[in-house]
Amino acid sequence: MKIAVVRFPGSNCDQDCLRALTDGLGVKAEYVWHKETSIAGFDAVILPGGFSYGDYLRCGAIAGFSPVMQSVIKAANEGMPVFGVCNGFQILCEIGLLRGALIRNRSLLFLCQPVYLKLENNRTPFTRWSEEGAVLRMPIAHGEGAYYADDQTLKELEEGGQVVFRYVNETGQPTPEANPNGSRNNIAGICNPAGNVLGLMPHPDRSWDHRLGSEDGLQLFKSLVDTLLSVAA
Amino acid sequence: MGWERLQTPFVLVLVVVLVLEGGRIWTSLLRHSAFKFFFTQPPSPLMLSAVKLEVVVMPKRNVLDPQGVAVRNAVRELGLSNVSTVRVGKIIEIEFTGEPDEAKLDEICRDLLCNEVIEDYRILGAVLK
Numbered sequence: 001m002k003i004a005v006v007r008f009p010g011s012n013c014d015q016d017c018l019r020a021l022t023d024g025l026g027v028k029a030e031y032v033w034h035k036e037t038s039i040a041g042f043d044a045v046i047l048p049g050g051f052s053y054g055d056y057l058r059c060g061a062i063a064g065f066s067p068v069m070q071s072v073i074k075a076a077n078e079g080m081p082v083f084g085v086c087n088g089f090q091i092l093c094e095i096g097l098l099r100g101a102l103i104r105n106r107s108l109l110f111l112c113q114p115v116y117l118k119l120e121n122n123r124t125p126f127t128r129w130s131e132e133g134a135v136l137r138m139p140i141a142h143g144e145g146a147y148y149a150d151d152q153t154l155k156e157l158e159e160g161g162q163v164v165f166r167y168v169n170e171t172g173q174p175t176p177e178a179n180p181n182g183s184r185n186n187i188a189g190i191c192n193p194a195g196n197v198l199g200l201m202p203h204p205d206r207s208w209d210h211r212l213g214s215e216d217g218l219q220l221f222k223s224l225v226d227t228l229l230s231v232a233a
Numbered sequence: 234m235g236w237e238r239l240q241t242p243f244v245l246v247l248v249v250v251l252v253l254e255g256g257r258i259w260t261s262l263l264r265h266s267a268f269k270f271f272f273t274q275p276p277s278p279l280m281l282s283a284v285k286l287e288v289v290v291m292p293k294r295n296v297l298d299p300q301g302v303a304v305r306n307a308v309r310e311l312g313l314s315n316v317s318t319v320r321v322g323k324i325i326e327i328e329f330t331g332e333p334d335e336a337k338l339d340e341i342c343r344d345l346l347c348n349e350v351i352e353d354y355r356i357l358g359a360v361l362k
Contacts, residue, residue: 058348101350108299148351
């Protein structure tokens with residue numbers, strides 16, 4: 001089993017993602033440069049956080065046209081698990097693997113702080129390891145993290161169980177105060193209808209070890225690895 | 234007979250128009266590619282047909298534009314108290330060295346330059362350089 005961590009010019013959480021997998025879980029993970037045209041030999045893809053292409057035009061807009069992304073889109077449509085964290089989430093929305101878009105934080109502030117998240121769907125390859133309703137603590141670090149979708153799309157996402165993570169307070173309530181950036185319905189992470197593509201603004205890659213302040217993020221990587229192992233078995 | 238009576242006022246009007254609008258008229262004449270031939274080095278065929286298009290991208294009306302709100306508040310602070318809305322978008326200038334393929338540009342607007350989930354765009358007409 002081998003997991004790809006795609007590197008774009010401007011990615012800066014690529015090491016965090018790789019080490020969550022290699023050091024945190026002892027599994028094999030490798031960087032894939034954005035100019036590669038194939039992801040053959042990999043079982044899952046992680047699009048890390050950062051500022052791909054300097055966030056020029058719109059966050060994630062230009063990365064979507066990288067050579068490697070064509071194979072990622074194809075693999076995702078064939079069912080391969082693809083996980084976009086932060087800028088990776090923005091890229092997944094830009095290329096249309098996930099619906100909606102991420103716009104500037106309501107406060108205009110770049111937010112770098114811990115948040116609480118409620119897991120609302122544990123049927124994805126990334127969340128099987130956790131209990132539905134679990135409250136996880138992870139940091140956010142973004143300037144454009146407000147999730148936006150029109151009313152109809154929002155309704156379809158909610159009804160289809162595609163809202164995977166929501167910003168909540170410590171006791172698990174999705175209050176307006178617990179919403180750090182103005183995301184609609186407090187949405188922090190969504191998946192595609194099949195569940196194999198997940199986008200999440202907060203950083204599990206910065207919360208996989210107690211030395212980082214939280215190890216709740218490790219659950220997501222663990223779930224992914226478990227899923228891949230069970231498929232292989 | 235009629236012409237002689239009209240001649241003086243006509244010349245007067247012409248002089249006034251030339252004085253007031255002369256700069257603009259000459260500039261636009263000089264800008265016209267047909268006249269470039271007389272005033273510049275013989276231009277290459279590519280230069281003659283250089284065209285600049287502008288793509289204007291704006292946040293959709295129903296999408297929160299915190300940047301616009303911040304600018305609006307600053308504009309009000311500076312004394313324009315009756316400003317109700319400011320929205321901040323962007324203009325992308327695109328220069329062509331020949332005839333622009335506007336259909337293709339429109340496609341690229343939808344694929345790359347504009348995210349139609351949150352933005353609208355329009356392509357502003359061809360401008361001769």
